[in-house]
Amino acid sequence: MLQLSYIQENKEEVLRKLAIKNFHNSDLIHDIISLDQKRKETQKSLDDNLARANSLAKEVGKLFKEGRREEANAIKEETANLKHDNKELAGALEIISKELNELLLDVPNIPHESVKAGKGEEDNEILVEEGKIPATDEKALPHWELASKYKIIDFKLGSKVTGAGFPFYRGKGAKLQRALISFFLDEAIASGYEEFQPPLFVNEDSAYGTGQLPDKEGQMYHIGEDRLYPIPTAEVPITNIYRDVILKEDELPVKNVAYSSCFRREAGSYGKDVRGLNRLHQFDKVEIVQIQHPERSYETLEEMKDHAAGLLKKLGLPYRILRLCGGDLSFTSALTYDFEVYSAAQKRWLEVSSVSNFENYQANRMKLRFKGKGKTQLAHTLNGSALALPRIVAALLENNQTEKGIEIPEVLVPYTGFEVID
RNA sequence: GGAGAGGUGGGUGAGUGGCUGAAACCACCGGUUUGCUAAACCGGCAUGCCUGUCAAAGGGUAUCGGGGGUUCGAAUCCCCCCCUCUCCGCCA
Known part of the structure; x- marks a missing residue:
């Protein structure tokens, strides 16, 4: 399949060259680009949440070692919420990635410049x-x-x-x-x-x-x-x-x-x-x-x-x-x-x-x-x-x-x- | 097909709940030294994604066969699957 980054950066060229292969589905290319945007946003939120969860986990460990039980337990509550959100985000990300991948598989390879247009x-x-x-x-x-x-x-x-x-x-x-x-x-x-x-x-x-x-x-x-x-x-x-x-x-x-x-x-x-x-x-x-x-x-x-x-x-x-x-x-x-x-x-x-x-x-x-x-x-x-x-x-x-x-x-x-x- | 053992970075291999993306050694790359080679010494050495940037540096996140679970936290505990090895059976 084509590289996403290549499609992103050369949208017009991709469409023009695919036309030589009699491929005219520009909606597909647009969908890919916008879905990828969504993918990035979701990835970002998920990563941020995970970073937060990781640092909280470390803190909990520290507090337990110091015997500060109650403070630790308070933090656990926040973690539970994060965990719930993360599950949703991860689920969403998976669905988006899968869909994106399927869309990408529908895009044919770009023909070399020596290839001439033609029906068959x-x-x-x-x-x-x-x-x-x-x-x-x-x-x-x-x-x-x-x-x-x-x-x-x-x-x-x-x-x-x-x-x-x-x-x-x-x-x-x-x-x-x-x-x-x-x-x-x-x-x-x-x-x-x-x-x-x-x-x-x-x-x-x-x-x-x-x-x-x-x-x-x-x-x-x-x-x-x-x-x-x-x-x-x-x-x-x-x-x-x-x-x-x-x-x-x-x-x-x-x-x-x-x-x-x-x-x-x-x-x-x-x-x-x-x-x-x-x-x-x-x-x-x-x-x-x-x-x-x-x-x-x-x-x-x-x-x-x-x-x-x-x-x-x-x-x-x-x-x-x-x-x-x-x-x-x-x-x-x-x-x-x-x-x-x-x-x-x-x-x-x-x-x-x-x-x-x-x-x-x-x-x-x-x-x-x-x-x-x-x-x-x-x-x-x-x-x-x-x-x-x-x-x-x-x-x-x-x-x-x-x-x-x-x-x-x-x-x-x-x-x-x-x-x-x- | 039956029984057992095991799967950690390019390789060997340590690691049984937090300080481990992961010791050590080897290989590899760069450098110092050197008449040359070797040795020695110093440094580097995974990949995806996100962020950042002209590019980079940097930061975040995930990955210890694959998937799921327990836990605040998993290479480490539990479940399922796959693969490899040993023994038995069968067989070109």
Whole structure:
């Protein structure tokens, strides 16, 4: 969430910039500011009362020691009144703080100055388009047909055993998954990331920490009995490592990479866009996360963008990089680059990565700070997929299909141990 | 799952009702000393909120796993929860 002090001091700017995200609720901002005023006043009265009570308590102690019983008892009466008032004030303060916090959670992150206004997807800006788009071949099969032709992914089995959106990978398909994961991890490690294997379930605090709760509750599975949530992305456990942490400035940047399965309910999704591997309830992803000094976070964002682009280049997939417009930018992001690969048989672009700078929005919510010579301040958090597997697999299958079978990109051969799926 | 022990500042660890936001030591930072390093010595060293200020200093308040209670007063007493360790059971 945004910092209260920042909203206080830059009200007009906040409103102007939020408009780029199509957020026009100026009442909310006004309410926040006036409620905060009330919070301060209440806090002040409470603190004053507590100070009084503390000094009275000391006096009572002193009087008792000196054996001045009656005087002490007289003071106790005043204390009783104070105590009553304090209870009320503390109660009021709690209600105000809670409400204030809820209002703050309703304010999205401020977009970076490079973000252009726009309604949605159609207004995203294409920054880069790399690689040759394969000539359209009418005989080209979509990946779901290739999957069954070569017996490498079985959607029906998945439906039987679990449900739609939970495929089985088998044979060379399973090996290809494993190869991609290893390849992505090795590339990240070579770029200085530390590998983590996170828990696949997180608790409520963590779900709040990265903002899945309360806004995206319906997206996550929920294990009610144990109050745990299967992670929708490794970002959740990895970023939450640093919840309530004060790093030393020289520990920055923190660079973590994690492979994990991801679980998403995808409620409301349907139609041909979700066919095959295009949208799953369970999928694999390698995620990179960085925690960086505010002054350097945009350099870091570029570095992460280049990292993701490098992977696609090495895999030989045609891709493009989009800078999301205000309307398509997520609630918590200040700037996001989306990566899409072209999938030859479906003749469409598929999103395979999203690299974002959240500035201090997440950090403020989870109190992730760093301390150098100066004051303790909020860090910036960034993350990105590098990469999400299913659509990469879809594109590889569709783009690399030949008469002889599916050709494996050279960089993956050391990992798969075979050059063709046939 | 059953039984027991325990959770104090970055770490070790003292503290069983007021003088304790918390001893001591270590780590860390600054300084003195020093040919360099080391040692020694001196000083500093939590976080949130409120107040104050151009900024600060300063002041107030809260925080000793989390929540609630007893008391004029709680790290210290009571209750609930969480976590860690040991033993037993079960098990990849």
